[in-house]
Amino acid sequence: MAEVGEFGLLAALLPSLPSGRDVLLGPGDDCAVVRTRNGRLLLTIDAMVENVHFRRDWLSPTQLGKKAFRINASDIAAMGGLPRWGVLHINAPPQIAAGDVAAISRAAAQAAAHSGACVVGGNLSRASRLAVVLALIGAAPRRVVRRAGARPGDLLYVTGSLGEAALGVRELRRNRAARGPAVRRFREPPLRLRVGTLLARSGVASAMIDVSDGLVQDLGHLCAASRVGARVEIERLPVSRHVRQAGMSLALAGGEDYELLCAVPARRRRRLEGLVAQFGCPFTCIGACVAAPAGVRVVDAHGRIVPVRAAGHDHFGGPTRR
């Protein structure tokens, strides 16, 4: 599997999953969309696997449970929906303390409750490594915002800030007792449900994705689905002073940001400006979509292309989650 990598593999896999009755959107976006008798639901599943996405001494059980909910809910936010129900599966190594498993479940349930959702069931297996798998069902907005839908000329915006979580991972790798804002950000990703629903309800966003595997990679997914290219101005990226000092590759390809990235047609800019005050987080224009097949190009203040190193690798050298 090593040579294929997860993206190639998932891309190869997913079209083979059949689409059925009442399936409005199958694999390949942040969530699937299905139709029930009187509404539509969003479905998503994601996992946190020990020694792939975290080390046990990097996250307490409570942080792990909360993060498991947030990274899943981020996929629902990226379609403009709200999480409703979740089912949790924990793979637990035999030597883990029962209290730790309870703390993971409780934290996931509390994080869900905090967002108006509910963990309604769960299951537990023995396994060699700890893994927390959560499947979430969300209420879909009237108009689901997909990865596809951006047009050349649309402006690109991102919530919050980029690169901080990846800096936190770098700090933890150097010193597992590291503290500070970057480590806190890795441990507790943001959850942009409010922004996602406002962007979907207002009809402002033409396409959206959550940034989990690094900006360039996830923007690449949005561009591929929308059949556009993108030009990103590195000077505009919202980063902390620490990230700028540590290197902008953290913001371009670091991963684990869990911010929302969306495209907005220029004609809807005024409507967007009326919404931004309600977002409760920074919302920054970082570039624009261009005609395909330019791909994602990152440029500096002088318009020169900035090379981006291979994006979206996990904390242990392999490909990441999506």
Added chain:
Amino acid sequence: MAEVGEFGLLAALLPSLPSGRDVLLGPGDDCAVVRTRNGRLLLTIDAMVENVHFRRDWLSPTQLGKKAFRINASDIAAMGGLPRWGVLHINAPPQIAAGDVAAISRAAAQAAAHSGACVVGGNLSRASRLAVVLALIGAAPRRVVRRAGARPGDLLYVTGSLGEAALGVRELRRNRAARGPAVRRFREPPLRLRVGTLLARSGVASAMIDVSDGLVQDLGHLCAASRVGARVEIERLPVSRHVRQAGMSLALAGGEDYELLCAVPARRRRRLEGLVAQFGCPFTCIGACVAAPAGVRVVDAHGRIVPVRAAGHDHFGGPTRR
């Protein structure tokens, strides 16, 4: 965790998961039940973990994918529902062939399609061991059949036959090249959707559960939820000649049967008899519910109590899935 065991742990965990708006049934049954605007859904999640539930040389990727769907759908059958949508997560070790991961996904999707359901999305993580986690959403029947609801005097019935899969595991442990009906049964569990929906729609069953961890253990769950005891006549258990020769403990405590076990009030026996021809599988009365707190008692042809060894252990010596 070893000393608590999964059952104790799950029992300790699950009441701590909060119940929310539109949650009709929370953790502790085969599925959770939630209310959407115009219908109710069943939710369940379950995993197959390498070296806990299977060995790689016991199941081909295709068998693994199909079985992952069936064991999950069995929980939906046990509430009288029908599976609709699934999301799949695969934890894949780096050395696994990409084609094997594709075969697992495809087989799960095909098994779903065969039951009128659809795998609408998936995700993939690296991990040290192969694990296949599936979350399923099902359509609930008008009257969901729960574990709770059996009364003293209700008759106990089981579909199909017991102990065959556990015999298959025993054969595979002795010789991984083993073949024959028991091994086939382990590899491809039955799926009793038709029986489940007929029992739910007709209102015949007062309580139901699927037998995944051994008859005595799962009957114990039904009894505990219904606050009744049970008396099982060992002579009545539906077993093959091979299972009878190998030992009735396989039928009592073997696990992996994925048959439905239900309670039927004596007054509904005639209505049941009118349905059985549509079940498409054997449906055997194995005993009756009695007043609590007798627990589950297994008796022989002379009415003597048959001791049952500790039930519900997995193939590798630890506690099983639920």
